[in-house]
Amino acid sequence: xxxxxxxxxxxxxxxxxxxxxxMAVALLAMLAANSIAAPLYDGFLNxxxxxxxGAFEISKPLLLWINDGLMAIFFxxxxxxxxxxxxxGELSSFDKAVLPIFAAIGGMAAPALVxxxxxxxxxxxxxxxxxxxxxxxxxxxxxxxxxGKHVPVALKxxxxxxxxxxxxxxxxxxxxxxxxxxxxxxxxxxxxxxxxAVGLNRMGVQRIAPYLLIGLFMWVCVLKSGVHATLAGxxxxxxxxxxxxxxxxxxxxxxxxxLHPWVAFLILPLFAFANAGVNLTGLSLADLxxxxxxxxxxxxxxxxxxxxxxxxxxxxxxxxxRLPKDVTWQHVYGVACLTGVGFTMSLFIGSLAFDSVEMMNxxxxxxxxxxxxxxxLGFAVLRMxxxxxxxxxxxxxxxxxxxxxxxxx
Numbered sequence: 001x002x003x004x005x006x007x008x009x010x011x012x013x014x015x016x017x018x019x020x021x022x023m024a025v026a027l028l029a030m031l032a033a034n035s036i037a038a039p040l041y042d043g044f045l046n047x048x049x050x051x052x053x054g055a056f057e058i059s060k061p062l063l064l065w066i067n068d069g070l071m072a073i074f075f076x077x078x079x080x081x082x083x084x085x086x087x088x089g090e091l092s093s094f095d096k097a098v099l100p101i102f103a104a105i106g107g108m109a110a111p112a113l114v115x116x117x118x119x120x121x122x123x124x125x126x127x128x129x130x131x132x133x134x135x136x137x138x139x140x141x142x143x144x145x146x147x148g149k150h151v152p153v154a155l156k157x158x159x160x161x162x163x164x165x166x167x168x169x170x171x172x173x174x175x176x177x178x179x180x181x182x183x184x185x186x187x188x189x190x191x192x193x194x195x196x197a198v199g200l201n202r203m204g205v206q207r208i209a210p211y212l213l214i215g216l217f218m219w220v221c222v223l224k225s226g227v228h229a230t231l232a233g234x235x236x237x238x239x240x241x242x243x244x245x246x247x248x249x250x251x252x253x254x255x256x257x258x259l260h261p262w263v264a265f266l267i268l269p270l271f272a273f274a275n276a277g278v279n280l281t282g283l284s285l286a287d288l289x290x291x292x293x294x295x296x297x298x299x300x301x302x303x304x305x306x307x308x309x310x311x312x313x314x315x316x317x318x319x320x321x322r323l324p325k326d327v328t329w330q331h332v333y334g335v336a337c338l339t340g341v342g343f344t345m346s347l348f349i350g351s352l353a354f355d356s357v358e359m360m361n362x363x364x365x366x367x368x369x370x371x372x373x374x375x376x377l378g379f380a381v382l383r384m385x386x387x388x389x390x391x392x393x394x395x396x397x398x399x400x401x402x403x404x405x406x407x408x409x
């Protein structure tokens with residue numbers, strides 16, 4: 001129990017620091033896009049990078065290498081976290097998972113409906129319906145960490161579980177709704193790579209290099225197949241062993257521990273710098289009130305609150321679930337607001353839905369405004385919610401990861 005709590009607290013500290021870094025980098029991108037450095041900023045992102053051998057070639061602007069390549073590593077980490085939580089963590093049993101599952105589903109459905117309401121009848125903007133469904137875990141936990149002991153540990157775990165399920169939902173949305181024409185041959189090759197990685201898992205291979213080589217092969221195949229390449233990261237993560245071998249720490253836990261700082265302090269900040277630069281030249285308040293940015297902002301700010309709080313209330317009042325220890329309805333409302341901080345994942349989905357600079361500018365405008373409003377309100381609500389720290393030696397829903405890990409694959 002103590003080790004499990006220590007792992008979660010360490011994760012929270014890392015995510016909080018990463019959230020602050022993301023805030024700083026996002027502001028830097030905004031400054032770069034709206035200063036005399038704007039041509040350099042745009043030129044940097046549009047620099048063509050080619051990798052090839054013989055007839056095989058991948059040639060993309062640097063922006064797409066970041067969004068398709070580096071974000072595959074981010075999704076690899078997300079896949080590791082999902083597998084761990086499902087097998088030995090906060091989603092490993094119905095009692096633990098039911099409340100955050102309800103909250104996350106509500107938190108994805110309501111924002112999408114809000115966006116659709118504002119954009120109904122416009123086939124072009126309607127494709128961005130999934131943009132406000134996402135939650136940025138680093139930003140949300142970073143804001144929550146600023147409150148220190150004003151919020152119970154159980155509330156932080158609740159937000160973490162919602163964000164992980166939200167990430168899983170985003171993966172499904174990307175795979176189903178943001179896939180172009182399929183190349184069956186390339187997709188078949190990627191599945192053969194996946195089968196080979198599963199075989200390594202069954203043989204008990206505990207070295208990361210073979211999995212990464214197969215993962216690179218799968219990434220190329222998925223990229224060529226028409227399915228978004230980042231999903232290769234999730235697939236290969238599912239094959240990483242969580243079973244301990246000869247007393248050594250499980251490969252999944254070692255990989256997650258080693259990769260997390262690189263993702264938190266390099267990959268996500270680089271993504272934020274590349275995608276958060278909104279050019280405000282010529283923009284006015286009227287532009288924010290046009291259907292797409294308004295739909296995104298309202299989806300994050302209003303839809304998330306309604307969806308997360310409403311689904312949580314329904315789950316608890318129907319007897320399906322109950323609030324964690326020391327968590328009040330004011331806490332739940334504050335967390336519902338924080339889930340409206342979409343940023344990284346919302347910008348990523350926006351980049352899949354739209355490829356023109358003008359459309360992405362409106363996406364950024366909606367995402368940033370909705371995320372800022374959600375973060376400010378969430379912080380204010382939780383700060384005003386009085387909480388006297390109780391003895392929390394055994395926070396709710398914390399299973400023994402080490403005991404279970406030895407029996408899970």
